[in-house]
Amino acid sequence: MIEPLLEVRHLKQHFKKGRARLRAVDDVSLAIPGGETLGMVGESGCGKSTVARAILRLYDPTAGEIWFDGEDLARLSGRRLREVRRKIQIVFQDPLASLPPNMTAGQIVAEPLRLQGIGTKKERREEAERLLDLVGVGREFADAFPHEFSGGQQQRIGVARALSLKPKLVVLDEPVSALDVSIQAQILNLLEQLQQEYGLTYLFIAHNLAVVERISTRVCVMYLGKLVETARTADLYQQPLHPYTRALLSAVPQITKRGSLKQRIMLEGEVPSPLNPPPGCRFSTRCRLAKERCRQEEPELREVSQGHQVACHLV
Numbered sequence: 001m002i003e004p005l006l007e008v009r010h011l012k013q014h015f016k017k018g019r020a021r022l023r024a025v026d027d028v029s030l031a032i033p034g035g036e037t038l039g040m041v042g043e044s045g046c047g048k049s050t051v052a053r054a055i056l057r058l059y060d061p062t063a064g065e066i067w068f069d070g071e072d073l074a075r076l077s078g079r080r081l082r083e084v085r086r087k088i089q090i091v092f093q094d095p096l097a098s099l100p101p102n103m104t105a106g107q108i109v110a111e112p113l114r115l116q117g118i119g120t121k122k123e124r125r126e127e128a129e130r131l132l133d134l135v136g137v138g139r140e141f142a143d144a145f146p147h148e149f150s151g152g153q154q155q156r157i158g159v160a161r162a163l164s165l166k167p168k169l170v171v172l173d174e175p176v177s178a179l180d181v182s183i184q185a186q187i188l189n190l191l192e193q194l195q196q197e198y199g200l201t202y203l204f205i206a207h208n209l210a211v212v213e214r215i216s217t218r219v220c221v222m223y224l225g226k227l228v229e230t231a232r233t234a235d236l237y238q239q240p241l242h243p244y245t246r247a248l249l250s251a252v253p254q255i256t257k258r259g260s261l262k263q264r265i266m267l268e269g270e271v272p273s274p275l276n277p278p279p280g281c282r283f284s285t286r287c288r289l290a291k292e293r294c295r296q297e298e299p300e301l302r303e304v305s306q307g308h309q310v311a312c313h314l315v
Contacts, residue, residue, distance in 0.1 A: 003033070003034075004031035004032055004033050004034075004067075005032055005033060005034040005068065005069060005168060005169060005201050006030075006031065006032045006055070006066075006067070006068050006169055006201070006203070007030075007031040007032075007065075007066075007067040007068075008028060008029055008030050008031070008051070008055065008064065008065070008066050008067075009029050009064055009065040009066075009067070010027050010028075010029055010063065010064045010065070011025055011027070011028045011029070011051065011054060011061055011063070011064035011065075011066065012025060012026055012027055012028075012061065012062040012063040012064050013025035013047075013050050013051070013054050013059055013061055013062055014026075014062040017275060020275045020276075021275070022274050022275050023225050023274045023275075023277060024047050024050040024225055024274055025047045025050050025051055025054065025225050026047075026225040026226055026274075026277075027064075027226065028047070028051060028064075028222075028225075028226065028227055029227070029301070030220055030227065030230070032169075032201055032202075032203060032218075033201075034168070034199065034201050035195070035199050035200070035201055036201060036202075036217040036218065037195070037201070037202040037203075037204050037215055037216045037217050037218075038202070038203050038204065038216065038217065038218050038219070038220065039204045039205075039206065039212035039213075039215065039216030039218070039219040039220070039233070040203065040204065040205045040206075040219075040220050040222060041205075041206060041207060041209060041212050041219060041220075041221055041222070041248065042207070042221055042222035042223055042248075043207070043223070043271060044207065045271060045274075046222040046223055046224060046225065046271070047222055047224070047225040047226075047274075048173075048205045048222055049173055049174075049205060051205075051222075052090065052171045052173050052203060052205055054066065055068075055073070055088070055171065055203070056085070056088055056090060056171060057073055057074075057076070057081060057085065061074045068084065068087070068088065068169065069084070069087060069168065071084060086116060086165045086166075086167065087165075087167050087168045087169065088167055088168070088169045088170075088171065089112075089161075089162035089163070089165060089167040089169075089170050089171070090162065090170070090171040090172075090173060091155070091158050091159055091162050091170065091171070091172050091173065091175045092158065092173055092174075092175075093173055093174035093175065093177055093178060094178050095151055095154035095155040095157070095158050095178065095179075096146055096147070096151070096154050098158055099146040099154060099157060099158065100146075101145065101146055101147065102145075103145075103146075104142060104143050104144060104145055105128075105132060105137065105141055105142055105143075105144055105145075105146070105149070105157050106125060106128045106129060106132070106142030106143060107128075108146070108157060108161055109127075109128035109131050109132060109157065109160045109161050109164055110124040110125060110127065110128040110164065111161070112161060112164045112165050113127065113128075113164055113165070116165065118165075125142075127164065128142060128160075128164070129142050131160040131161075131163055131164060132157070132160055134160065134163070134194075135156040135157070135159050135160045135163075135190060135194075136156055136190065137149075137153055137156050137157060137160065141153075150183075151178060151179050151180075151183065152179055152183035152186060152187060155175060155176070155178075155179065155187055156187070156190065158175075159175075159187075159190065159191070159194070163194070163198075166198075167200070168200070168201060169200075169201045169202075169203065170200055170201070170202055170203075171202075171203045171205070172191070172202055172203065172204045172205065173205045174205055174206055174207070175187065175191075175204075175206075176188065176206070176208075176211060177206065177207065177208065184211065188211065188214060188215055191215065192215065202215070204216055209248060209249060209251070212233075213233055213237055216233045217232070217233060218230065218231065218232050218233060218307075219231065219232075219233050219236045219237075221236075221242065221244065221245045221248065223244050223271075223282060223283055224271060224272060224274060224277055224282040224283075225274055225277070225282075226282060226301075226311065227301055227309075227311065228242045228244055228245065228283065228301075228310065228311045228312070229241060229242040229244075229245045229308075229309065229310045229311070229312075230301070230308075230309045231307060231308040231309070232307050232308070235305075235307070235308050236308075237249065241304065241308070241310045241312065241315045242283075242310050242311070242312050242315070243283065243287045243288070243289055243312065243314075244283050244286075244287070247267050267286050268286060268288075269285060269286045271286075272285055278295070279295065279296060279298075280293070280294055280295045280296045280297050280298055281294045281295070281297075281298060281299050281311070281312070281313070282298075289314055291313070291314070293313050294313055294314070297313070299311040299312055299313050
């Protein structure tokens with residue numbers, strides 16, 4: 001079995017809201033082998049981006065372990081944390097908002113190198129120009145400012161910046177959701193090309209299931225701070241087991257053999273608040289199949305077939 005580059009064990013990320021506690025992430029475990037892509041899907045507010053920020057140590061985890069390249073990031077601080085962070089980078093959802101407006105493309109890409117004290121100013125400039133060429137922006141635009149680029153070009157600059165420190169893991173937090181469909185395909189092609197060329201490992205967060213299916217090796221599904229299902233991509237899309245996963249996949253337009261659109265499973269009600277999650281299965285308040293056990297006893301994420309895990313009493 002391949003050792004994972006990243007392994008998260010029982011991660012919890014809670015925030016205090018007055019006297020209450022918001023359970024944004026509540027006991028999440030996952031692993032990503034080197035060179036693979038783990039897709040993470042779920043509705044807005046389910047905790048996907050919070051998981052990403054905890055892995056990056058932008059948050060101090062409430063509990064749990066984050067093993068990366070043999071070290072528990074949750075226990076690191078100071079200089080050692082800064083050194084390890086060089087190996088993990090992020091590409092954000094909104095390309096323009098993530099780029100400093102008063103810096104040129106070349107300065108933006110070179111900035112991580114400057115902050116880490118790597119190379120001379122001339123060497124950093126040369127590396128920034130090389131990366132701009134690599135991602136398809138072109139070194140001739142190194143002195144242009146973010147607002148002078150299209151959305152797709154802005155995101156390519158974000159990708160170049162993420163690659164500047166030669167990371168092993170790149171967290172992609174909704175990297176194409178702000179782009180139109182044709183540009184999305186270009187960015188996905190770029191990410192796949194870079195992964196093959198440099199052996200990169202991706203955590204790919206998105207709500208677009210078609211995008212996740214294309215780029216991911218494995219997929220995990222989050223609901224209200226918890227993982228409810230995880231499997232290899234083909235297994236999850238061909239045979240989803242959790243009622244929530246089935247509902248998500250039914251929202252993707254599909255043509256049946258008879259030429260009609262596949263019927264969508266409509267979820268009723270709102271996602272409960274993470275300030276006061278329901279007892280038992282957190283999806284039970286919206287699940288048409290829920291039994292009394294579901295409302296009282298929380299299901300564990302368990303393996304039901306090789307590499308396929310699901311948290312549901314009915315499976």
